[in-house]
Every structure is written in structure tokens, then in C-alpha cells.
Amino acid sequence: MKTRLYLTLLAVAVASAQPYKDLEGPTGAVYALAFSSDSRYLLSAGSDRTVRLWHMPHGTQLARLIGPTASVNALGLLPDSAGTVWGASSDGKVYQWRFQEYRKSGPSLRPLRSEALAKRVLKSASIDPWEGLALHPSRPILYAISRGGLLVAWDIEEGWVQTFRDTAGVAYTLLLSPNGKNLYVGSGTGNLIILDAQSLEVQKTLRGHTKGIRGLALSPDGRTLASAGLDGKVMLWTIAEGLRTKTLEKHTDGVRAVAFSPDGRYLASAGKDGLLCLWALPTGRLEKVIDLGVPLWTVSFSPNGQYLVAGGEAALLRLWRIDQLGIRPIQIIAETDSLYAPPTDLQDNIPQCRTAQPHRYAFIIGNEDYRSFQPTFTPAMNVPYALRDAYTFRMYAENVLGVPPLNIVFLQNATAAQTERELEKLLLLIQASRGKAEVFFYYAGHGVPHPQTQESYLLPVDASPTAPDKGGIRLTDLVQKLGGSGAEKVWIILDACFSGGAREESPLAARGIRLRPKPVVLSGPVVFISATSADEEALPYHQARHGLFTYFLLKALKLKGCTHTPIETLLEEAATETTRYSLLLHNKLQRPTWIVSPALSEKILGSPW
CATH class of the missing domain: 2.40.10 (Thrombin, subunit H)
Incomplete structure (x- = not known):
């Protein structure tokens, strides 16, 4: 008897120790969730035409917010003491409640206000279900997006309405930036449309998904947008x-x-x-x-x-x-130690210290997404932050180095054919400058050694790492082309390694290949700047979301690029910090190096950029 009782109690204890709790109350699908800013309350809504108020952390249902005649598909919550919440429904209306009134009114709350926005805008008997909703953080404006692709901005106090329609005729979700300046719309075509929240004019369209975008989320720092695609x-x-x-x-x-x-x-x-x-x-x-x-x-x-x-x-x-989910927290560097202070934002407040130099050119490549071009690659074989590195270098090339925007070739996830075509065009431009051209060649992406010859190659996104001579860019050839182009000076800056290592996992490292690449022989007026030495890896700086070397090189340019600091001083500072952080963050050694071609005097590094 005691044994049976013990087993019963043990079973109850195990059941109660499960790492989740099912909140019981909804009678249909749950479509939307919203937390109060203090995390004390959770609101849920769905196909049962009801918004439910839950007390956290126990998940006790406190009230039902009723009124809609069809499913409630989206929620918007204001951070006020009254608990003002808006819901968007498939009945073509938006509803307002104040959930804190459950203390006085009891467990069932009727809406304080409802507005038949769909009928008002469409001026017809047809109903266009609302799929998404957003509330402006500082103005009394409600935004709603319908399944038919109609975006409405409604001034809650004055009553005026402004509209925008996605030409695709289908939309699923809506997101407003925390500062209230931009709207993000998930289109049924798979496009992510960015609009000005005040004028509802399209600012940008991001393409990537092949089917509609159902969900959107913005990172806490407001710099990254996540999209969920069908x-x-x-x-x-x-x-x-x-x-x-x-x-x-x-x-x-x-x-x-x-x-x-x-x-x-x-x-x-x-x-x-x-x-x-x-x-x-x-x-x-x-x-x-x-x-x-x-x-x-x-x-x-x-x-x-x-x-x-x-x-x-x-x-x-x-x-x-x-x-209780068992997920492993990512290590956060102590903010109290000045060595591990939060990284500088390289894209904010970039100094502009030079007027455009008509004979300066920049050729910039960011190769990050190899997976989309080579199905045998795993996602880990992509190069983290390569696009961000290239884009940021472009900003510094224009503002700090004085390269005119029309003189910048900027390639994202470049194929072998694109790279070759644009490089030939650059060589023609250099020749037209009649010996006055100064060229900045920047590359972030995979570098690989040839498995047999150990010669170094830059790897376009569609080139095979096991046969880099077929589509890859041999570094020796690149140096010879640029060095023999007739340019006055050429700066080749590479945030890549050529040993089979990589920022995360390289296509060669995954195959157990790690080689010591042959040194590059320089010819012509070339300065060769590499993020690594010999067979070292080019490492990422996750906190800054950049390659480690690119981050410290651009940081040096940001702080001292306008002060006539010698180039060698900038490189030494970037190299010192790169090596230090590679050991502290990754327990690996990364030592940037630079070599001046015999065709140039070493004194070139004593002058500013």
C-alpha cells in the first residue's frame, strides 16, 4: 500500500514538474498575443472572437474582452495604466478595451469603442478582414492592414483616414518601428515593404521570400528585422x-x-x-x-x-x-571591464573629412550567403557579417577616404561572372585616369587555398571550394591585374583567410582540410593588407556584428581618419586590438599583416589616407 501511494505521489510530482503550462480557456485557434510592459498580464485572441486577459506568471484567466463578431487576428497594447488594448477583427472592425476595468466591471468587458474601418474605407458592403494592427507610440494613430492588402492610418481622435494598397492585393502582417517613423508590411508576394509612417510612401522593398510574409519582428536595438515566410x-x-x-x-x-x-x-x-x-x-x-x-x-x-x-x-x-527550456545562454561580456565595453556603432556619426577625390576608386565585395548558391553548403558555412562589413566599408570609403559614389563598385553575394565583369570595368576606368588612379579593393568573404597548389583564392558565392581555379579569383592574378593596371596606388584589404578556416565554419574546414597557403608575390604599386597571418582564421566580433579586423580598422578610421594620422599607426592600432580580442573572445590567435610592394616606398605608410 505504501509503495502504491509512493508511486502515485511520484507520478504527480513528475507531471507537475513539466517545463510548461497550458492555459485553458480558448475554444478555438489562438492568433495573437500581447504582454503588458511590466510582464504582469498576457492578452490572447483568436477564432473564438474573444480577447482573454491572463495574470502572470500563474496563467490565471482574469477576464474576457468581448464584442467582436468574428475572429480577432491582431492586438495592440498601449503602455498606460488603464491597460488600453486594441483588437483587429475579421468582421472589418477595430475594438478598444481597457482591461484594468475588470476590477470594477467583472470578468466580461464590453468594448469602449469600435470602428467599422473596412466599411468606411471601402464604402461597400463587402468586408475585408483585418490581419495586422499597430499603434503609434506618441500620436493617437492606429494602423491596420487587411488581407486584401489595404493599409489604413486612422487618427483615433480627429477621425481622418489615410490609405495605401499593396498592389499584390494580399497582405498578412504589419509592424511599426518603436520611434513611429517606419512601417513594415509583409506582402503576399513575399516582399517586405518599408513605408514612411506619416506619408505612407514606399521607402524600400526588400525581396527574398518566394511566398507571403506572415510574421515580422524587430530586434530590441532596432537594427535587425526578422521575417517569417510561408x-x-x-x-x-x-x-x-x-x-x-x-x-x-x-x-x-x-x-x-x-x-x-x-x-x-x-x-x-x-x-x-x-x-x-x-x-x-x-x-x-x-x-x-x-x-x-x-x-x-x-x-x-x-x-x-x-x-x-x-x-x-x-x-x-x-x-x-x-x-526550464534548457537553452544555453550566450556569454555576455562584462560591461564593468573597460576592455569589454560595448562596441562602437560604426554606422552612426561617420566623420566626413574629405571632399570627393575624382581619381579615387573603390571595389567592394561582401560575400556572405554561399548557402543559397550551393545547396551542399550548410547554413554555418555562410560568412557572418560579410555584407554588413562591405556596406560599412563603402560608407567609410565615401565619407572618410573621399571616394566619389560613382567611383564605387559594390557587389553583394557576387558570382564569378559578376566579379569578373565588374573587375574588367574597373580596369578600364583606371586606364582612363592616366596614372592618377588610387584604388581601394576590399573583400569580405571566404578565401580558400587550392587543395593541390596551396595558392590563395577569393571565393565567389557560386565557385566550388574544392576546385577554386574554376570560378575563383586567384590572389596572384588579382595583384598582377591591379598592380599592372596603371594605377598610382592600389590598396588591397582582405577580411578573409586562406587556410580552410573561417569566421564560423568554412567549406574546407568542414571537410577536414586545413592548409598553409603560399605567400602572395606583390608586383606594381600595391599595398597588401590582410586580416590574418599564414594559416590563422579570420574571426567574427559577434557583439559588434562585424568581422573582427574590419571592425577595428573602421573604428580607427572613425576616430582618427580625419586627423592626418599616418596609415601605419591606424593599421597598428587595428592589428593590436584584433589580436587582443581574438584571444580574449575566441581563444585563438589572429594577427593582421600588411606588405608594401617593392614598387612603392615604405614611406607611403607614414602618410595619412
């Missing part, structure tokens, strides 16, 4: 440049929602395949996969970072404590 992919974009930096692949069906953790360390994605994926950032490493067994619609982190919630079909509303 093509089964999650994509990360830089806000400033509009560049796709990563494609995260695990889902086997459409991804419907994404959410950043408040500290920016993790991204959660929820899909129609029932998978909830947790990705470590900024590496994009898949940390955990949870199969919930039913299609998912939404996911959210609590603002205090302690809880994760997912909602889906079959009334699923599940709550986890983060510390």
Missing part, C-alpha cells in the same frame, strides 16, 4: 542597409510568427508544421526545436525575458519559463 524560411535583415544577413531554415511548412527575446539573444519562430524553433543570435545557430503537434499562429516573449508563449490551432496556448 516558404518555410526565416530571414534576418539589417534595417539601415536593407540587406538580408541570414536565412534560417528548419521549418517544413510556412512560418507564421517570429519574436526576439528582450535581450536580443534569441529569436523564436512558430510554424504551420507545429514546430517552435529557438535560434541563438547573432550566429543563427538552432538551439532548440519543440514539436507542439498542431499548426502554430503566434509566439511572444515576455518583456522581462522570463517567459515564452505560443498559440495555435486546437485552442493551444502554452507558457514556458525560459530557464
Whole structure:
């Protein structure tokens, strides 16, 4: 008898120790979630036409916010003491409640206000369901996006309405930047449309997904946008440049929602395949996969970072404590040590210290996304931050080095044919300068040694690492072409390595190949600047989201590039910090090097750029 009782108690204890809690109450699919700013309250909404208020962390249902006659698809919460929340419904209306009134009114709250926006804008009996909703942080403006691609800006106090329609005729989601300046719309075509929030004019269109975008999320620092596509992919974009930096692949069906953790360390994605994926950032490493067994619609982190919630079909509303998920926290460098202070933002407040020099040219390549061009590559074989490095170097080339914008060749994820074609055009421009040209060649991406000859190659995104002589750029050939082009000076700056190592995982390292590359013989007026020595790896600086060497080189230019500091001083400072941080952050040695061709005097490094 005692044994049976002990086993019963043990079974109860095990059941209660499960790392999640199912919140019981919804009677249909859960489409939307929103936390209060203090993480004390959770709001959920879905196909049962009800918004439910939950008390955290126990998941107790406090109230039902009723009124809509169709599903509630999106929620927007204001950070006020009244708990003002808006809901967008498939009945063509938007509704307003104040959930704190449940203390006086009881567990069922009627809306304070509703507005038939769809009927007002369309002026017809047809109803266009609202799919997304956003509230302006400082003005009384509500934005809503309909399934038919209609974006509406409605002044809640004055009543005026402004509209924009996606020409695709289908849209799924809407996001407003925290400063209220930009709107992000997930189109049914797979395009990510960026609009000015005041004029509703299109600022930029980002293309990458092959099917519609169902979910959007902005990183806590406001610099990275995540998009969830019905093509089964999650994509990360830089806000400033509009560049796709990563494609995260695990889902086997459409991804419907994404959410950043408040500290920016993790991204959660929820899909129609029932998978909830947790990705470590900024590496994009898949940390955990949870199969919930039913299609998912939404996911959210609590603002205090302690809880994760997912909602889906079959009334699923599940709550986890983060510390019970077993995910490994990313190491955060101590901010109290000046050595590990937060990195400088290289893209803010770039000094402009030179007028455009008509005979200065820049050829800039950022090769990051090898996976999209070579299916045998794993996502880890991409080069983290190469696009960001190249884009930032372009900004410094224009503002600090004085290269005219028309004299800049900028290639992103360049194929062999693109690289060769643009390089030939550069050589013609150099010849037209009649000996006055000064060229800056910058490359961030994979470098590989030839498996037999050990000669170094730059690797276009479509070139094979095992046969780099077929499509790769032999470094010796590049030096000879630029050195013999008739230019007065050529600076070749490479944030790559040529041993089979890489910033994360290289296509050769994955095959167990690690070689000591042959040294490059310089000819012509060339200064060769490399991020590494011999068989070392070119490492990333994850906190700054740059290659380690590029970060410290551009930081030196930012701080001293306008002060007539000698080039050699800038390089020495960048090299010292690169080596120091490579040991402290990665426990590996990375020593940048530079060589001046015999055709130039060493004194060239004693002058400023």
C-alpha cells in the first residue's frame, strides 16, 4: 500500500514538474498575443472572437474582452495604466478595451469603442478582414492592414483616414518601428515593404521570400528585422542597409510568427508544421526545436525575458519559463571591464573629412550567403557579417577616404561572372585616369587555398571550394591585374583567410582540410593588407556584428581618419586590438599583416589616407 501511494505521489510530482503550462480557456485557434510592459498580464485572441486577459506568471484567466463578431487576428497594447488594448477583427472592425476595468466591471468587458474601418474605407458592403494592427507610440494613430492588402492610418481622435494598397492585393502582417517613423508590411508576394509612417510612401522593398510574409519582428536595438515566410524560411535583415544577413531554415511548412527575446539573444519562430524553433543570435545557430503537434499562429516573449508563449490551432496556448527550456545562454561580456565595453556603432556619426577625390576608386565585395548558391553548403558555412562589413566599408570609403559614389563598385553575394565583369570595368576606368588612379579593393568573404597548389583564392558565392581555379579569383592574378593596371596606388584589404578556416565554419574546414597557403608575390604599386597571418582564421566580433579586423580598422578610421594620422599607426592600432580580442573572445590567435610592394616606398605608410 505504501509503495502504491509512493508511486502515485511520484507520478504527480513528475507531471507537475513539466517545463510548461497550458492555459485553458480558448475554444478555438489562438492568433495573437500581447504582454503588458511590466510582464504582469498576457492578452490572447483568436477564432473564438474573444480577447482573454491572463495574470502572470500563474496563467490565471482574469477576464474576457468581448464584442467582436468574428475572429480577432491582431492586438495592440498601449503602455498606460488603464491597460488600453486594441483588437483587429475579421468582421472589418477595430475594438478598444481597457482591461484594468475588470476590477470594477467583472470578468466580461464590453468594448469602449469600435470602428467599422473596412466599411468606411471601402464604402461597400463587402468586408475585408483585418490581419495586422499597430499603434503609434506618441500620436493617437492606429494602423491596420487587411488581407486584401489595404493599409489604413486612422487618427483615433480627429477621425481622418489615410490609405495605401499593396498592389499584390494580399497582405498578412504589419509592424511599426518603436520611434513611429517606419512601417513594415509583409506582402503576399513575399516582399517586405518599408513605408514612411506619416506619408505612407514606399521607402524600400526588400525581396527574398518566394511566398507571403506572415510574421515580422524587430530586434530590441532596432537594427535587425526578422521575417517569417510561408516558404518555410526565416530571414534576418539589417534595417539601415536593407540587406538580408541570414536565412534560417528548419521549418517544413510556412512560418507564421517570429519574436526576439528582450535581450536580443534569441529569436523564436512558430510554424504551420507545429514546430517552435529557438535560434541563438547573432550566429543563427538552432538551439532548440519543440514539436507542439498542431499548426502554430503566434509566439511572444515576455518583456522581462522570463517567459515564452505560443498559440495555435486546437485552442493551444502554452507558457514556458525560459530557464526550464534548457537553452544555453550566450556569454555576455562584462560591461564593468573597460576592455569589454560595448562596441562602437560604426554606422552612426561617420566623420566626413574629405571632399570627393575624382581619381579615387573603390571595389567592394561582401560575400556572405554561399548557402543559397550551393545547396551542399550548410547554413554555418555562410560568412557572418560579410555584407554588413562591405556596406560599412563603402560608407567609410565615401565619407572618410573621399571616394566619389560613382567611383564605387559594390557587389553583394557576387558570382564569378559578376566579379569578373565588374573587375574588367574597373580596369578600364583606371586606364582612363592616366596614372592618377588610387584604388581601394576590399573583400569580405571566404578565401580558400587550392587543395593541390596551396595558392590563395577569393571565393565567389557560386565557385566550388574544392576546385577554386574554376570560378575563383586567384590572389596572384588579382595583384598582377591591379598592380599592372596603371594605377598610382592600389590598396588591397582582405577580411578573409586562406587556410580552410573561417569566421564560423568554412567549406574546407568542414571537410577536414586545413592548409598553409603560399605567400602572395606583390608586383606594381600595391599595398597588401590582410586580416590574418599564414594559416590563422579570420574571426567574427559577434557583439559588434562585424568581422573582427574590419571592425577595428573602421573604428580607427572613425576616430582618427580625419586627423592626418599616418596609415601605419591606424593599421597598428587595428592589428593590436584584433589580436587582443581574438584571444580574449575566441581563444585563438589572429594577427593582421600588411606588405608594401617593392614598387612603392615604405614611406607611403607614414602618410595619412
